[in-house]
Amino acid sequence: MVKNIRSLIILIVAIAILPLIFKSDSFHNVLVLLLIFATLGEAWNIITGFAGQTSFGHAAFFGIGAYASSVLFYRFNISPWIGMFVGAIFAAGVAAIISYPCFRLKDSYFAIATLAVAEIIKQLFVSWDFVEGATGISLPIVDDSLWHMQFNSSKLPYLYLALGLFAIVIFICNFIENSKIGFYLKAIRESHEVAESIGINTTNYKTYAMVISAALSAFAGTLYAQYILYIDPFMLFTLDMSIKIVLLTVLGGIGNIYGPIIGAAILIPLSETTRIVLGGTGSGIDLMIFGVLVILVACFQPKGIIGLVQKIVNNIKKQKVGEGKVETNS
C-alpha cells in the first residue's frame, strides 16, 4: 500500500499544464532547471533526508552522469539514452565502492569524506585527456530528435523529459519512504546504535540508499548535459554544485518528498531572476542579494518552507477541531 499517490499525480499534472499556459521561453528555461535540480534534491534526500548521512559530494554523481552520456555521444556517437544508463551504472558503482570505507565514519567526518571523494573525481576529470580535461566537452549539435535527446527549436520536449524524470524519481522516493527500507533508513537516522541493536544491517542499508541516490543523480546529470550542451569539470564537480543541492532541499524541507520541489521552486527562479535582472554587469550584486535571502531563510525559517506549511495546516486543523467542539457543546 503506497500513500500520497493522488497528491503526487496532482502535483505532476499541475506542473505539466503550467508551460502550456505560460509560453515564454525564459519561463520554460527556469522550469527545466527547476525540475532537474528538484530531481537532484530528491536523490540527495534519500541518503541525507531519510538515512541521515550528510553528503557534500553529490556533484560527483551528477557530473559522472553528465560526462558518461556526453563522452559516449561525443566520441562514439552513441545515443544519450544509452549513455544515461551507462552513467547511472558508473555512478552507482562509484557510490558502492566509496560506501564501504565511508560508512564507517560518522557525521561531519562522513560529510568531509564525500567532499574529498568529489574533489578527487574533479581532479581526475580535469587532467583526463580522453574527456577533454579542463577544456570541457561541447556536444555536437544535431537535428532535433528524441533519439539524440536534442531539441533546438523548442524547450518543451526538454521540459517534459525533465518532468518525466522528476515524476519517476519522486515516485521512487515516495515508494522508498513508505517501504521497509525507508523505515530502516529512518531508524538509522534517528539512532545508529539502536538501529543496529534491533538487527538492521546499517552498512548495507546505507549503501543501498547511497547507490540508488547516486544512480538517480546521474540521470539528472545526463539530462542537464543534453540541455546545456556544454560541460566542463569546473561547473559540474564543484563544492558549490554539491551545496546547491543541499541548499534547495534544506530550504524546502529536509526528509520530506515535497521538500526538494518546493526548495527548487523558490531557489532556481530566484537565482535566475536576480541573474537576469542584475547579473549582466558582472558586479556580483545578484549573488549578493541571493546570499542575503538564503541567510534570511536560515535565520527565520530554519525548518524549511515545508515547516511553515505544516504549521499553517496544523493551525487550520486545530481551528476546525475547535469549532467542532464548540458545536457539540452547544
Place this chain on the structure above:
Amino acid sequence: MVLQIISNGILMGFIYALVAVGLTLTWGVMDITNFAHGEMLMVGMYTAFWMFELFSIDPLLSIPISTLVVFLLGVLLYKLVIKRVLGGSGLTALLATFGLSMFLKNLAQFLFSPNYRYINGAIVTDKKIVLGNVILGLPQVVAAVGSIIMTLIIIYFINKTKTGKAIQATALNRDTALLMGIDTDKIFAITFGVSGACVGAAGALMSSFFPIYPQSGGLYSIIAFVIVAMGGLGNIKGALYAGLIIGLTEALGGFFLGTQFKYALVFLIYLIVIQVRPKGLFGW
C-alpha cells in the same frame, strides 16, 4: 632537491594549520560548519592589501590591523546571523554560513572588481634565505613563523586563560557551562571572533605572496575542512599536525606526481587517515 620540497611543504603546512585552527574552533566549540571561513580569510587579505595601497603600511605591520578587523567581522557575523541558527540542525547553520560566504565573496567582487591584485614592494618581497642546498623565500618563511606564533598564542589563550577555559567548558557541554555561570552567548561571540582573528592574521601573512581576489578563500576553506576533520573536530593540536601533513603531501605530491594531482592526493590522504582513525588523528 627533496629537502627543498619538504621544507616548502612544511612552511605551507604551518599556514594551512593556522587557517584550520580558526575553523576547528568554531566547528568544535559551536558545532557550526563555517563555509564562510575562506571568505573571512579573503577579507584579511584585502585588509592587508588596502592598508598597503592606501596608507603604505607593510603587510607585516598590518597583521594586528587585519587580525582586529576580521575579529570584529567574526563577532558581527555571530551577532547578526550565527546566533539565530545555533539552536537548529547543523544543516540550517550550514545554509546560513553558505549564504554568508556568497554574500562576502560577491560584496568583494562588487567593491573591488574580480581582478587579481598583488602586493609589490613589501619588505619581504623577492628576498631569499639560502641554507646550503635549500633556498627558502623570505615571504614564506615569515608567513610560517608568523603562523606558528599565532597558533601558539591561540593554544595559550585556550589552555591558560579564564576565557579559554570557558570556551573549552562550553565545547564539552553547552548547558552545563551555562549552569556553571558561563555566559555562553558571549563565549560563542568570542570564539567566532578568535576564529576570525586566526584567518585575519593568516590573510595578512599570505597577502605578500598570494594573489588577492574575491574567490581567493575558496580553495583554502576546502583544504581547511579536510585538515580539521583529519585532526579531529575542535582539536587545535590535531589541526596543527594535520596541517603539516597536508602541506607536506601537497608539496611532495606536486613534485612526484605532477601539480595537477597534488590536491587529489591531499584528499586521498584524508580518506586513508580517516580509515585508521575514524574520528581524526586526535579525536576521541
